[in-house]
Amino acid sequence: MGPGLSAQAIWRWTAIVIVHLAVVLIWYIAVEVGDVPKFVLASPRETLLSLFDTYPWFHNTMVTTAEIFGGYFLAVVVGVGLALLFSWFRTVDTLLMPLVVSLNMVPKVALGPLIVVWFDYGIQTNIIIAFSISFLPILITTARGLREVEPDLIDLVRTLRATRRQIFVKIQLPGSLPYIFSGMKVAVVLAVAGAVVGEIIASDSGLAYLIGQVQVTLDTAAMMMAVILITLVGVVLYLIVLGLERLVVVRDARVETV
């Protein structure tokens, strides 16, 4: 919250960089010293150089990014929206919450092939798969956040004859923001997984599709590069969510996930 970077923040960022570089270093040493065959594990250098191969990296990265971001955005809108409906209409909550809990148990990855059957393959289908995997945690945590209000606090504003609207706007909604963000952070990982699952099941573009393509030729370096790019897309999305959280949620109220 404070302006500029504190010594603590500088140390934290340094640590992040060091740890990541260390992983690359260990990777490098493992390949060089361990004398691992190239098709099993490519060196960091080879992996990076694969970017200059003729694969359509940019196009595929854009496709995967669109799927992840699109599915994720839908998940936030629908997840938060449904949670609001649940909190406004008790009957909806009573009827649908048990269903949500059951749905949460469904292995969403297994639904992938079905979704492809229903919607044909393509970017929009992978958006739907990414969405279907990632919206439930947002819905569940938001619903919980909206419910989690100190009963005494409600009594306090009830003595002031607060309207339901006032209670919602001034207490419930801001109080649920930390929960919404904790659900959103979990959902990033799931949206990435969803897009990848969709591309692997059936698609004609995207980074995970590319992995399937180059696997045939045992181009391990390119496969690894694709994995790294998918990860980077996920990290960018995660950082955007963290930044938003910093803007709207007071430090003490944040729910720590990872």
Next chain:
Amino acid sequence: MTAQPPGGGVPFIRLDGVKKVFRTRKQEFLAVSDATFDVNEGELVSIVGPSGCGKTTLLKIVAGLFPHDGGTLEIGGAGSDFDPARDVGMVFQQPLLLKWRRVLENVLLPAEILGLPMGEARERARGLIDMVGLAGHEQKYPYELSGGMQQRAAIARSLVHDPRLILMDEPFGALDALTRERMNLELLRIWERSRKTILFVTHGIAEAVFLGTRVVVLTAGPARMADRIDIDLPQPRTLDMKTQETFGAYTRRIYRLLGVA
């Protein structure tokens, strides 16, 4: 000091045989039975009793949070216009500050809900923050304050809409002993300056005697009112009164009523 009611001998709050029964599917539970006492305007009345004796229930009945099942409850005295929405301020054991609001914004919450003119309310809130000893902390978030300071903010919040009656439910129960003593003195100072009527629920017998112009003693299940005791100690109260014989006599009497001594 015994405050005389302004309205020709009619007390500000009058409870006569107030009763509250909670019903579950299988059984009835008598939470409050036959509470009978008066509170004059400007008085600080303590309600003391063990946990589960119905003192919080009693407070919530006075707050209008739920109805009673028998007896009479009159607030506001004769002919005065007591507005239950605007004239009640509440303080609980937990400060219940909104984590995402700064102190000043927290104190302003009741004014916002009641739709009071915000310019005036802001002025008032600043004055109250001063009075409770939080000057300079207006722009801090609750997590930057100690428990005692948070409770001071909660007291300022209970006063911001200028209510005539403040209801306090073990407001210092979660504080350490030393902070609690300090807050007792603060409360007396605030009470003297604001001239509000205060109902103060506690399970601390010494606290009840030290603060109250009068103490209402409730006993646990079967919940009932054991006694009302006028506390005839001079105002303003000071800490060394606690070591005086009269103070000891009052607390002994209450201990006995509660079956401890």
